[in-house]
Every structure is written in structure tokens, then in C-alpha cells.
Amino acid sequence: MSSNSFGKLFTVTTFGESHGPAIGCVIDGCPPGLPIGEEEFRNDLDRRATGKSRHTSQRREADEVEILSGVYEGRTTGTPIALLIRNTDQRSKDYGDIASTFRPGHADYTYWQKYGIRDPRGGGRSSARETTMRVAAAVVAKKWLAERHGVRVRGYLAQLGDVAPTAFDWEAVEQNPFFWPCAEQVPELEKAMDALRKSGDSVGARVSVVADGVPPGWGEPIYGKLDGDLASALMSINAVKGVEIGDGFAAVTQRGSEHRDEMRLDGFTSNHAGGILGGISTGQAVIASIALKPTSSILIPGHSVNLAGEPVEVVTKGRHDPCVGIRATPIAEAMMALVLMDHALRHRAQCGDVGEVAPRIP
Numbered sequence: 001m002s003s004n005s006f007g008k009l010f011t012v013t014t015f016g017e018s019h020g021p022a023i024g025c026v027i028d029g030c031p032p033g034l035p036i037g038e039e040e041f042r043n044d045l046d047r048r049a050t051g052k053s054r055h056t057s058q059r060r061e062a063d064e065v066e067i068l069s070g071v072y073e074g075r076t077t078g079t080p081i082a083l084l085i086r087n088t089d090q091r092s093k094d095y096g097d098i099a100s101t102f103r104p105g106h107a108d109y110t111y112w113q114k115y116g117i118r119d120p121r122g123g124g125r126s127s128a129r130e131t132t133m134r135v136a137a138a139v140v141a142k143k144w145l146a147e148r149h150g151v152r153v154r155g156y157l158a159q160l161g162d163v164a165p166t167a168f169d170w171e172a173v174e175q176n177p178f179f180w181p182c183a184e185q186v187p188e189l190e191k192a193m194d195a196l197r198k199s200g201d202s203v204g205a206r207v208s209v210v211a212d213g214v215p216p217g218w219g220e221p222i223y224g225k226l227d228g229d230l231a232s233a234l235m236s237i238n239a240v241k242g243v244e245i246g247d248g249f250a251a252v253t254q255r256g257s258e259h260r261d262e263m264r265l266d267g268f269t270s271n272h273a274g275g276i277l278g279g280i281s282t283g284q285a286v287i288a289s290i291a292l293k294p295t296s297s298i299l300i301p302g303h304s305v306n307l308a309g310e311p312v313e314v315v316t317k318g319r320h321d322p323c324v325g326i327r328a329t330p331i332a333e334a335m336m337a338l339v340l341m342d343h344a345l346r347h348r349a350q351c352g353d354v355g356e357v358a359p360r361i362p
């Protein structure tokens, strides 16, 4: 299967299936000398993992990273970094019926049509399990971006179904299982999710990611625009159906006088553009949002067809997330970090000698 790699100078290839023995990735192009240890993967992998609250899939994976290559005495060597995580909690019998049935809203039908063969266990390669390795690879990217450029990539859940945050506080985001920026609303969300889970249905979500500290100049017009690459990377996350950069679709009803971010010597007066103009970073925060569809694996019976070409009724068994968006914040951060890392190296390769150009708007 092709297209399991992305990036130009900082490339990431992931491999593995949800119920196979292991998942993994190979990162190529990482600059040498970056200190990195297995323990540094723990935090972000735990933030993304299943089974951490009653509001997500109850599959319990240890998600222990093994660094197989590319790191010597705790520092990257510039050679390919191979990371491996063994799968430990597969329950493939839940997928017995799925082997001969296409779950509505899933990749079952399209994988079958494309390849004529598929691994149905846990969704195989199409499972969100694969996103573990994106988050793992991004631990390396986040660390380099922070150390080399002071870039910080953070995300939050910006909408859950029809509930939107009524206040915003970055401090609150890491203190609840939803990555929700308003602590006061968390009990309301818990109640809504408990009711949803009982009903057997699912709901969509919106996740926003913000990268602070990105210097001006990253991104390559015309076909390697920073926003173009971000959109592609974010859209590659399971269940994502929409991507916005900055104000995104809200720009449709705005006037130019409102949308353009006026410039003063002491800073831009707004950031409707999401920190990118002409495909190149402005030096403001880079801001992107994604829309995640409601999980297709639900307990409510639905119509489908089976391999024999007969109409069937499907009820999805297994340990599924009633809202995949709840675990998507670290994944969206990861894709933003991987794209920024790639573009940092690409900018350095072509324009590293240009240096700081005056005037620079802070």
C-alpha cells in the first residue's frame, strides 16, 4: 500500500494494523544531536490513548515506545529513527461479523473496492490506532521546534456536538478528559457524553490547534504552501471532514476591511489569516481547526450489504469512541508539529542564508 509516508525533509512513514502484532514508524531527516529518550513519549501518548476516561474507547493499550534506531546515548544521530509500539489488547472476535459485512460510514467498503482484500480486525490499517505513531513521531518534532525555535504547538476541543466553550483558558485544557478550555462546562459535557453513550449513538467535534513562536518565512509557494500542507496533513487524520486555517469558512461573510490583518510597527492588529499569507508564515500564531465526523461504529442498527451482495442490518460491536474528536487534540497537534518541522528544515535548506529581513513585525 503506498502513501504511508509524508514530508519532504523530515519524513515520517508509519506501518502496522490495529490488531497486528505492532505498529511503528520511521522518521528520516531528523537533525543530529537532539536529546530524546523513551520516557519523553509517555505524556503525549497518554493524552491520545484509549481507556483513559469513560468517555473514550475502553481498549487498554500500554503504548510503550521502543526506540529501535537513530538514537545513541540519548541523542539523535541523524540516521532513521525507528519507533515501535506493540499491540497488547486486541479483541479481534468483536470483528467476526465485520469480515463479511461493510460497516456504514467506515473504510471497509472503500478498502475492499480498492484492494480486493482487507484486514477487518479492528479496522486494520484504517483504524485510528495508526494515529499513535503520528503522535510519537511528533514528540521528536515538537521537541526540536521548541528547542531550536521556541515554537509551542497546543490544541483544544473547540466544539463537542452543539456545545461550544463559553470561556477560554489554556490552563483548563489539560485538566479534563476532553481538552476543553472552560472548566465550568466539564460537568455538562460529562453528562452529555454519558447520555450519548447510553443511547448508543455518537457525535462530531471540532478541534483547534495553535502554534506559537513560528517565525515568518516558513512555507513554500506555490505547491508547498504551509496552509496547503497543513490542510492535507490534518485531513489525513481519521474521521476529519473539514479543515479551516484561521477564520476559515467564516471568511465567506466577512468584508475585506474586517478580514485583512492590519499591520503596525508594534504588531498585527488581528489574526484572521491564521498566521499564513501567500502560503508563508507571518510570524503570528499559526491557527487551524478540524471538523471530525461522528464515529460510524455505533450500536444503533443500520442498513448495509455483505460480501455475498445481500442486504444486512449492522450493529457495531467493540470498544468504540462515542466521539472520536475527544482524543483528536494530540493528533491534530502532532500533524501541525510534523508539518512545521518539515517546513522549518525546508526553509533552512533554501533560505537559511537570508537571515532576518527588516522591518520585522513582532
Ligand code: EPS
Residues within 6 Å of the ligand: 018, 049, 050, 057, 058, 059, 061, 090, 091, 094, 122, 123, 126, 127, 128, 129, 130, 132, 238, 297, 318, 319, 320, 321
Ligand atoms: C478504533 C476502534 C477501537 C479503538 C481504536 C480505534 O479499536 P478496537 O475495536 O480494537 O478496540 O480502540 O483506537 C485505538 C486502539 C487507539 O489506540 O487509538 C477505530 O475503529 O478506529
